[in-house]
Amino acid sequence: CSRLHNKPTFSQTIVLQGLYQNPQINNTGIGTVSDVEMQEHYDNFFEEVFVELEEKYGSIEEMNVCDNLGDHLVGNVYIKFHKEEDAEKAVNDLNNRWFNGQPIMSELSTVTDFREACCR
């Protein structure tokens, strides 16, 4: 995969690049973050993102967080809205918002079915 993915003009799905920061990555000490703490951190993150996006931009069909520890796709959050116009509104607005001390990097994504998502 060249990772030079096509950027669609319209889509129900948006991607927020690197939004999720795995606490195990940022922690230099091994074993300093327990599995329970990790789960709690993830749950809080997921709830906060989901609630705000749905409240502000529109109804969400599905949301996925890439929680891998490798560099590819790390921390990417994919959100599929029910309506294309909500996705467009979200991308435009989110690109001018902060999240956890960083600017949000948001764009439309071609992914429509997360179980089938794979570079071709």
Added chain:
Amino acid sequence: RPEKKPKKAYKYWDVPPVGYEHVTPLQYKAMQAAGQIPLMATS
């Protein structure tokens, strides 16, 4: 103490990087692209 709010206070949304509260996220990204700020500034 204020009344109990129905919604939890956000921990992550709209938190700017320390020292860059005066710029917009779009301006910040433009500054990153221009090499004026490292890509992963610590918050």
